Amino acid sequence: MPSDPARSKFRGGPVPAAPAAGAGPRPSAGPSGVSTGAADLARARQQLLAAGTRLDAPALRDVLVDLFEVWLHTKGAELGIKPDSGFAIVAVGGLGRREMLPYSDLDLILLHDDANPKMLSHIADSLWYPLWDAHIKLDHSVRTVRQALDVAAGDMTAALGMLEARHIVGDSELSAQLLSGVRQGWRDSIRDRFTELVQQAEQRWERNxxxxxxxxxxxxxxxxxxxxxxxxxxxxxxxxxxxxxxxxxxxxxxxxxxxxxxxxxxxxxxxxxxxxxxxxxxxxxxxxxxxxxxxxxxxxxxxxxxxxxxxxxxxxxxxxxxxxxxxxxGILGSLRKLPARRPLDEGVVEQGGEVVLARDARPQRDPALVVRAAAAAAVSGLPMSAGTLGKLADTAPELKAPWPREAVHDLLVLLGSGRQLIPVVEALDRTGLWGRILPEWGAVRDLPPRDAIHTWTVDRHLVETVAYAVALSTRVSRPDLLLLGALLHDIGKGRGGDHSVVGAELAVQIGRRMGLSAEDTETLSDVVRHHLLLPHTATRRDIENPDVVHDVVARLGGSRVLLELLHALAEADSHATGPGVWGEWKATLIAELVSRCELVMAGEDLPQQDPVPAELLPHLKPGAGGEIPVRVRLVPADGHHMYELTISGPDKPGLLAKAAGLLSLHSLRVHAASVSGVEGAVLNVFMVSPRFGSPPDPGFLRQELVRAISGSIDVIRMLDERQDLAVRVLADELAADPAASGVTVPGSTVLGTLPAAVPIQYPDAPPIVRWLPGSREDEGILEVRSADRLGLLCRVALALEGAGADITWAKVATMGAYVDDVFCVRFARGAGNEGRARADAAVRMVLPKPAPPKPPTPGVGEN
Incomplete structure (x- = not known):
């Protein structure tokens, strides 16, 4: 409302006319034209705001509310606005909320019960003019209750204002009719107005x-x-x-x-x-x-x-x-069934589009449940429900050092989810749960940047850096350390001293608490310590000077792994700092510096086959008939819910692929695997953890594996059905036709009834496939870096075998949402480059493709 509104108009009310005979006197004014009462009001407000006042902010607001209410009561009594008068003054805005700020507008509604126009004009004129003349900003209207309700029904802004309206003086029954009518009308119409309400908020966020x-x-x-x-x-x-x-x-x-x-x-x-x-x-x-x-x-x-x-x-x-x-x-909607509960992970389910705890979950006995639920929310793209966050905040204990291995895995899955990570971490942080995972986070929480080039607070910058690092994860051999380094690279800020040095010390503390190996903890600390080394050196020193390059190599201890981690982190950190920080000039300089460092380091150690542990050699002995039987052994390993699964059998195509496929179908997560061939036999050693409950019986696994090898079970078809089922059930839910909690897959004798799952959204890192020379002319070493997916190891192994490549040994590592798998394959004699090309194309066909990047949208969903 303009500070000097046109006095001849009243929004929603009649035009004030000159008072007729008998209508009462025009409001008195002093020589300056200012009503004495309003002048006192303005003077009192100025005295309250004068320099040196002892009132703090809350007390000042309270006094201002009292000041305006007293004036309105006095003026209302002067004008005859009393109980049963058919007139009422109702406050909206700051006065209505009792939040009167020093220079807030005064928002008033003069309610009347179909009053005589001349009397109404006189009262309105006598109420508004003194305030205008005293230069008090006024937003006003004159309406009957019916008129006010009609305005609220058609104008969202007016409706929101009237929801906070408050009776000040006059006919309280009249005010009560308005207040109750507005609230009831709002409840009755909210189904139709909800979308407009949210869109209005989103547009406001986008503007401001x-x-x-x-x-x-x-x-x-x-x-x-x-x-x-x-x-x-x-x-x-x-x-x-x-x-x-x-x-x-x-x-x-x-x-x-x-x-x-x-x-x-x-x-x-x-x-x-x-x-x-x-x-x-x-x-x-x-x-x-x-x-x-x-x-x-x-x-x-x-x-x-x-x-x-x-x-x-x-x-x-x-x-x-x-x-x-x-x-x-509505009537039909009320007859719909309750949303289905679909399992996401142990103790975590999806219901009604939110991640909630399973009915049998016990957070107080399962410290890793917080990280597991967060990872499930991130990979599914679903928010954690408020009830789940509250229950975890009240009951979940802190993870004790060292963390169980699966907790680290789930944290890496959370970090590897890309931009879906951001709202999950924000929810955990606002409810105190993120601080239990990373107690060191408190020093950077909401910490503002010290220079204008930074877009985000320090804590949000760290999370943004992780989100950008996800797309670079397949460029490095240790995506787990890249994501952890991105999360911690500025953790030393807000504590005094060189934040890189302070952060490196904290990284050691955090790495040990998480149970990382001594070597990995040292590398993580070095990533934090040297995260500015490459950009500072490339942009401030002469990288053509050999001494500069040798200095960088010396500070990195000659580690190629550390060099590639710092290269990726430099790019992610720059992108997360702000627009324009990472450009072609900076990228070219850093790439040239890295290339020169690699030349100095020179050479690359090729992967080698793991030796077969002596205690597992008996598994490779032939049976009574001279054949090597399929054997399965499952024993608990170090860590909560971790198992070592050993599968041995004759060295024939398909054993690795079908074993890996069955593990996926039985919801066993493969954290690492080693495949070794010894004299006609093959030994597969998997480190696994069950996604739900306990692992299946090893005897049952052996029985199903024998059937899979014989062709009685089509593992790939069942993996595809599991994935299609997830998409189909989700579509049914969106179509408001909830599916049953279990769906039978035709022809499946292994799984029977599959739980309906939520499709996993893959990270945005492109897969990388590279070949290294083998120890023989007909061998090649294939390294695959990719986002993980359901049955990926099974699909890659079958792709290699289908292309005529025989897997002689393999090493598999799953690091959160990513895999780094190495296969030593042997080609038919004379196949040469042609066999490698076929195998390369076959493997690329089964790797998950990253989703196209989506720009962040303002509104509900991302903070």
Whole structure:
């Protein structure tokens, strides 16, 4: 509303006319034309805002509310606006919410019960003119209850304002009719208005950006601002969610209310400093605002704002999702069955488009459940439900050192999910769960950057770096250390000293707690310590100088693995810093430096076959008939739910492929595998963990493997059916026709009834296939780096065998969402390059293709 509105018009009401005889006197004015009462009101407000006032921000708002209410009560009594008068003054906006800021508009509705136009004109004229003349910003309307309800029914902004309306003076019954009518109308129409409500919020976020990551944020309209609190209140009035969604756990109760109050305090002080109504916090005012609120300096203020805004944003995301699921569905919708519960992982299921805990899950006895549930949410692209987050926050203990191996695996799966990682980590962090996984995170949480080139807070920058590193994971031999290094490379910030040195020490602490090997922990620490080495050297020194190159090689200890990790991290870190930080010039310089370092390091150790452990040699002995039988042994290994599965048999094509396929069909995750051939026999040693429950009986596995080798079971067909089933069930759910919790696959004698699964969304890293020379002329060593998928080892092995390549030995490593598999294959005599080309093409055909990149969209789903 303009500060000097045209006095001849009243929005939604009659045009004020000159008072007729008997209509009462025109409001008195002093020599300056300002009503004495309104002048006192303006003067009192200025005295409250004068420099040196001792009122803090909350007290100032309370006093301003009292000041305006007293004036309205006095003026209302003067004009005859009393109980049973047929008139009422209703406040909306800041006064309605009891959040009156120093220079907020005064938003009022003059309600009347079909009053005489002349009397109405006189009362409205007498109420508005003094406020205008006192230069108090006024947004006003004159309406009957019916007119106000009609406006609320047709105007979303007006409806949201009236939901927070409050009776001030006059006929309380009249006000009650409006307040109850607006709320009831809002509940009745929310099914039809919900989409418009969310779209309006998304458009506002797109216009004003995220408060947490803006140097001059809009505290009212930005994402995570005060308008989002009003959005949550509107959803709560519609009885679709509670007023603080996402923070119902004991440890987090009150976080949303605290963030709301803090944001109000900052905006209140911004009004004071600016001397006017301003929604945007200007950089030049930040230090003064921070000092007045005893927060510290502008960096401390930015950190406080980030915490508040991200807390509110998370609550809005949960609230909108909860509200969408709770929308009235009509008569036919109410007859639909409850959503099916589909297993995602041990103790984790999908229900109604959210990740929830299984009914038999016991978080207090399963510390790794937090990481497992987060990984399931990330790879499925589904959000964790508020109830699940709350229950985990209240009951899940911290992981004890060293972590079980499967917990590290699940963390790597979470990190390897690309941009789907971001909302999951945000949800865990806002509910206190991420800090249990990484206690060191507290120092960088909401920490603002110290230079303008950075787009994100330090903690969000780390997560963004991981998301960018995912696309580079297949370029390195250790994608697990790349993702961990990306997550931790700036973990030393906010603690004083050189953050690379401090972070390297923390990386050792974290690596040991996770149970990484001493060698991997040292490499992770070196990644953090030297993460700026390549970009700083390439852009600040003469890389054509051999001494410079030798210095880099010496600092890396001659490690090619460390060099390739730092090269990938430099690119991901630059992309995550901000637009334009990674360009052709920088990329070319770093690539040239890396190339020169590789020449100095020279040579590459080729993979070698693992020796057969002596205790497993008896498994390779022939049976009574002279044939080598298929044998299966399953024994517990170190770690929770980890097993060593040994499968031996005659050295014939298909054993590795079909064994690996059966493991996938029985929900056994392969973390590592070694295949060795010895004198006509082959030994497959798998490190596995069951995705659900306990592993199958080894005798049953042997029986099914024999059938698979004989051709009685088509493993590939069953893997395809499992994948198609997941897609089909998900489509049924989206079509509002929930499938049964179990679906029988025709012709399947191995699995019987398969649980309906949610399709996994593959990361965006392109697969890499490279060939190395073998020890013989007819051999080749194939290395495959790829995102993992259902039955990938089975498919690759069958592709090689189908192309005429005999697998003599293999090493398999699964690192989170990625695999690095090495196969030594032998070709038919004389096949040469032609056989290698056929095998290469066959393998590439079965590798998962990365999804096309999707730009992040503003709105509910990503913070």
């Amino acid at each position: 950006g995220e408060i947490a990551h803006r140097s001059e944020p809009d505290l009212k309209n930005g994402r995570g601002g005060l308008r989002d609190i009003q959005l949550l209140n509107a959803l709560a009035v519609a009885q679709l969610t509670d007023p603080a969604p996402g923070f119902r756990s004991d440890g987090n109760s009150g976080r949303l209310q605290a963030a709301h109050r803090r944001l109000l305090d900052i905006r209140t002080q911004q009004h004071r400093v600016a001397g006017r109504a301003r929604d945007q916090l200007r950089a030049q005012d930040a230090d003064e605002v921070a000092a007045a609120l005893h927060i510290g300096d502008r960096f401390d203020l930015a950190r406080t704002l980030s915490d508040c805004a991200r807390t509110i944003s998370f609550s809005v995301e949960v609230g909108v999702r909860t509200a969408r699921n709770a929308l009235p569905r």
